[in-house]
Amino acid sequence: MDALPIAERSGLPFASEIPDVMHACGHDAHVAMLLGAATMLQARRAELHGQVVLLFQPAEEGPGGAAPMIAEGALENPRVECAAMLHVDVRLTTGTIGVTPGPVNASADEFTLRILGRGGHGAYPHTGVDAIVAASAVVSALQSIVSREIDPLASAVVTIGTISGGYRNNALADEVVMTGTLRAHDPAIRDALAARVERIARSVAEGYGARAQLELRRGYPPVVNDLALVRTFAPVLAREAGVKVVEAPPTMGGEDFAYFAQEVPGLLMRLGVRNEAIGAVRSGHSAEFILDEAALAHGVDALVAFALTFGAAASIAEEKRNR
Ligand SMILES: [Zn+2]
Numbered sequence: 001m002d003a004l005p006i007a008e009r010s011g012l013p014f015a016s017e018i019p020d021v022m023h024a025c026g027h028d029a030h031v032a033m034l035l036g037a038a039t040m041l042q043a044r045r046a047e048l049h050g051q052v053v054l055l056f057q058p059a060e061e062g063p064g065g066a067a068p069m070i071a072e073g074a075l076e077n078p079r080v081e082c083a084a085m086l087h088v089d090v091r092l093t094t095g096t097i098g099v100t101p102g103p104v105n106a107s108a109d110e111f112t113l114r115i116l117g118r119g120g121h122g123a124y125p126h127t128g129v130d131a132i133v134a135a136s137a138v139v140s141a142l143q144s145i146v147s148r149e150i151d152p153l154a155s156a157v158v159t160i161g162t163i164s165g166g167y168r169n170n171a172l173a174d175e176v177v178m179t180g181t182l183r184a185h186d187p188a189i190r191d192a193l194a195a196r197v198e199r200i201a202r203s204v205a206e207g208y209g210a211r212a213q214l215e216l217r218r219g220y221p222p223v224v225n226d227l228a229l230v231r232t233f234a235p236v237l238a239r240e241a242g243v244k245v246v247e248a249p250p251t252m253g254g255e256d257f258a259y260f261a262q263e264v265p266g267l268l269m270r271l272g273v274r275n276e277a278i279g280a281v282r283s284g285h286s287a288e289f290i291l292d293e294a295a296l297a298h299g300v301d302a303l304v305a306f307a308l309t310f311g312a313a314a315s316i317a318e319e320k321r322n323r
């Protein structure tokens, strides 16, 4: 479930047996922990006052499993009232869980930007419109969006990841194609980024006699942790999962749990799996990625604690309403 196209070099006895495919982000550990939580919750069934839904969400690496799961009714029957998830994090040591109030992951939108000029002979540049020169100016101008148009205390990313165009050394390029990613924690800034990329690309290209075409593909929304859930659950988490709860800084990474957290109060927890003694220090998406399996028990305890805490709280709220 949800592997990456990377040839595994972890050296583990249970390393991937499929060439060029591995669990480099720890999603196999996530499945193991949720199965562990299922077993524990069955054993502690009597303590549950509500129902618990276990969401084995696939395709977080893309195109995303959360949105189709919601469309198919994953949050209905029983109606889900709040949701939590764990993701392993090799920056945090085993025995810690990171919980961030408010925005924790960024939106991740992709774009393709075409700069259209007019081709010609490289020795007679005045006879054409050089798309490479126009594109260079566009790339430079786009850097001013984050530095000059976004509140310095907010967070935003405009990255051009690829650029290609042209034919050979002595021909004018008639087209340059770029692809990139736009990221933000605030939905208003997210929308502003796309609009500003388009405006700057159009007007700068026009200044060079070229044209710009922007194609935007909306990706995952930002993940925003519910403040009340964080406040209520952080002390329970420390006690029940035997971990140190730390306020991990938000990141500009994307995570499609965002769709669940848009529908119901949500909580994304980062499970520390770093252990230098066993070499569990390489980041996810690396061929040498391994995690400290001692952390799995903490993860299971965290998921069980969430279910027991809010299973009860939800039923109490319902009881009050019915009175
Ligand atoms: Zn992941």
Ligand SMILES: [Zn+2]
Residues within 6 Å of the ligand: 024, 025, 061, 284, 285
């Ligand atoms: Zn990943």
